[in-house]
Structures are given as C-alpha cells and as structure tokens.
Amino acid sequence: MTTAPHIPWTYARLAGLPLAWRRRVLRSVLAARGLAARLRGRTDEAGFAATFESVLRLPRREALRLSREAARHDVASEIEWCALHRRPVAAILRDVARVSVAEPAVMERVAASGRPVILAPLHMGAYVLGLAALMVRYFPGRPMLVLRQRDDMVMETQVIERLREIDVDVRFLNVSERGDFLSAIRFAQKGAVIVVFCDLDPSYGAPAEMPMFGRPFRFAFGTDTLARLTGATVVPLATTMDDDGDTVGIGRPFEVRSSAPEERAAVADIMRRHLQAAIAARPEQWHLWPMLADYLPSSGTVQDISPEDGGTPQILAA
Structure with missing residues (x-):
C-alpha cells in the first residue's frame, strides 16, 4: 500500500491558494520573518553565499541576496509539490495555464x-x-x-x-x-x-x-x-x-x-x-x-x- 506523504499544515494551506496568491503570500511571510529576525539581532546570511561568491564570482552583497532568494525558492518549490499533490484538477489546469x-x-x-x-x-x-x-x-x-x-x-x-x-x-x-x-x-x-x-x-x-x-x-x-x-x-x-x-x-x-x-x-x-x-x-x-x-x-x-x-x-x- 502506498504511504501518503506528510505535508506540513502551513504548506498545505498555502498550496491550496491560486498560484500567484500562494507565491506572493509566501514572499510576504518570509519577508516579515526576516525583518523580525533582524530586529532581534539575528542575521540570515548563511546558506549558499560563499558558493555563489566562489563559483559564480559574485560580489558579497549580490551573493547574500541570491542566497536569501535561494532559501525562499526552496520553500516555494516544496509548496509547488504540495499544490500538485493536493489541488483539484481544474485548479492544476489553471496553474498550467500560467x-x-x-x-x-x-x-x-x-x-x-x-x-x-x-x-x-x-x-x-x-x-x-x-x-x-x-x-x-x-x-x-x-x-x-x-x-x-x-x-x-x-x-x-x-x-x-x-x-x-x-x-x-x-x-x-x-x-x-x-x-x-x-x-x-x-x-x-x-x-x-x-x-x-x-x-x-x-x-x-x-x-x-x-x-x-x-x-x-x-x-x-x-x-x-x-x-x-x-x-x-x-x-x-x-x-x-x-x-x-x-x-x-x-x-x-x-x-x-x-x-x-x-x-x-x-x-x-x-x-x-x-x-x-x-x-x-x-x-x-x-x-x-x-x-x-x-x-x-x-x-x-x-x-x-x-x-x-x-x-x-x-x-x-x-
């Protein structure tokens, strides 16, 4: 018997939204979290910044920006998997049209x-x-x-x-x-x-x-x-x-x-x-x-x- 994959509650809620809505809501949520982290004195400058600097020969500022975008993209990609898994056929076809x-x-x-x-x-x-x-x-x-x-x-x-x-x-x-x-x-x-x-x-x-x-x-x-x-x-x-x-x-x-x-x-x-x-x-x-x-x-x-x-x-x- 095929096992149903576990989908986090937040991902499931976002995955149920139309494509443009779920991506914009996610961007807003992550931006708010990043701002809250900076206000608490935390930074989100880890990830792939060093790799982008070294492999792509980017300046540090741009490498940090892309690293933050990569972190957001990873979450967005997971939500897209969930959307294809859970949304009705008519909704998937609307996403395909985009x-x-x-x-x-x-x-x-x-x-x-x-x-x-x-x-x-x-x-x-x-x-x-x-x-x-x-x-x-x-x-x-x-x-x-x-x-x-x-x-x-x-x-x-x-x-x-x-x-x-x-x-x-x-x-x-x-x-x-x-x-x-x-x-x-x-x-x-x-x-x-x-x-x-x-x-x-x-x-x-x-x-x-x-x-x-x-x-x-x-x-x-x-x-x-x-x-x-x-x-x-x-x-x-x-x-x-x-x-x-x-x-x-x-x-x-x-x-x-x-x-x-x-x-x-x-x-x-x-x-x-x-x-x-x-x-x-x-x-x-x-x-x-x-x-x-x-x-x-x-x-x-x-x-x-x-x-x-x-x-x-x-x-x-x-």
Whole structure:
C-alpha cells in the first residue's frame, strides 16, 4: 500500500491558494520573518553565499541576496509539490495555464516532426508543472516516460502520477539494468516523450566533461546514446518560477547520428552551454547546489555549500 506523504499544515494551506496568491503570500511571510529576525539581532546570511561568491564570482552583497532568494525558492518549490499533490484538477489546469514557453515555435516544430523526442530539463523551478504544460500543449495523446534509478520517492511519484488526471499518460521506467534501457528505446520508437534530466551527477553513468564557470564540472550524459539509438530530437529545458507564473526556457535542440567521439563532444558542449546559461541566469533556482561536490573533483570543490536545511534530493535519472 502506498504511504501518503506528510505535508506540513502551513504548506498545505498555502498550496491550496491560486498560484500567484500562494507565491506572493509566501514572499510576504518570509519577508516579515526576516525583518523580525533582524530586529532581534539575528542575521540570515548563511546558506549558499560563499558558493555563489566562489563559483559564480559574485560580489558579497549580490551573493547574500541570491542566497536569501535561494532559501525562499526552496520553500516555494516544496509548496509547488504540495499544490500538485493536493489541488483539484481544474485548479492544476489553471496553474498550467500560467506557464509560458520562451520559444513556442521551437516546440511546435519538434512536435510536428513526428520524430521521437527526449525532453532534458534541469532540476530548476517547478519543473513538473513545466513538463505538464509542454505535454498538454505540444504532445497531446503521447505518453510521457520518466527515466529514473529509484522508485522510493513517494511524494515525487504521486505528484507526477497526478498528471494522468489532466490526460498526460505518465509512465516510469527504472534504468538500472541494460534491459530497462532497451525498454526505453522501444517506448521512444512507439511515440513516447522521454524525460531524462540533464544535470545529474557523474555517478549516474556515462560521465562527460562539461566545464562551467571556470571549474571542471562533470555530468552524467547517457542522453546522447539514447538519442542515437532512437533517432530522437533532444530538447534541453529549464523551468523558472516567478510570482505570477513560470517560464520554460528552451535550449538548442539536437540529434545524435553517430557514436564518434567528436560528435559526443559536440553535443556535450551544447548541453554544457545550456546548463551554464540556465544556472547563470537564475542560480537561486537550481536545486542541486547542495550536491555541488559530486560534480567536481576534490581539487575543484568549494567550502560551505550546504544550507542548514539541506537540499532537494535527486529523484530522476538518466
């Protein structure tokens, strides 16, 4: 029997509000708490300030501001999970309507081609809502296959499964074995839209060098093999949250025609550019800063990368 996840009372109340209301109320509540803390002589300048200074080469003042925004974003993201878990279907569809796509013509061309498609989002913003918007608008009637290596994340699984209620045929596939990977290929060839996160750490397999911000980042990169074997178009994505709605940013779509090292290097560079541009544009919304050390060799790591409350766990795999 599936266990119902625990949702804090405050999160549940905020999650029941319309999207713009819940985000603005949260901002006001956190601003009031911050002011009260400062009046008591406490500061809220911990978190990721040192990481933003070191990795992004930001001045201290801006790093502190972004660190506070990252703390707010973490809470806002949790509330978005709760909203997708608890709100009725009509309310979820109203939230989906508040998602805009930065380059809709790109998605229209990809969808109209009839080719297999791999969506490659980052763990940024309310990414499930962004995926829901893309499926409803551009891929109606096509199933969405989410690849992952774990199936023990109750909240995340239940939230993504709720997309079935808005006519998105969601399926999961664990890809820890070779046979599972072959199943993903068959799903894609039959018309499924495959979701493979592009910002997983190297332990997920097929690591590729993708240096960013002057540091030797490495990311898992099995997407190129899957694209080559299925003939799929890969569409890099990044969803960002604002008070009035979300935006799905579209990177440069690509295909993989061979296993030659130079082609792998070329498509890895496309993905690297997408990752760096998305993170640089909204660093406070990348969920995986707490795991920064996993992407860097020991000589490239920085200190003070984890806030007191921890961070978002990795749940979906390449």
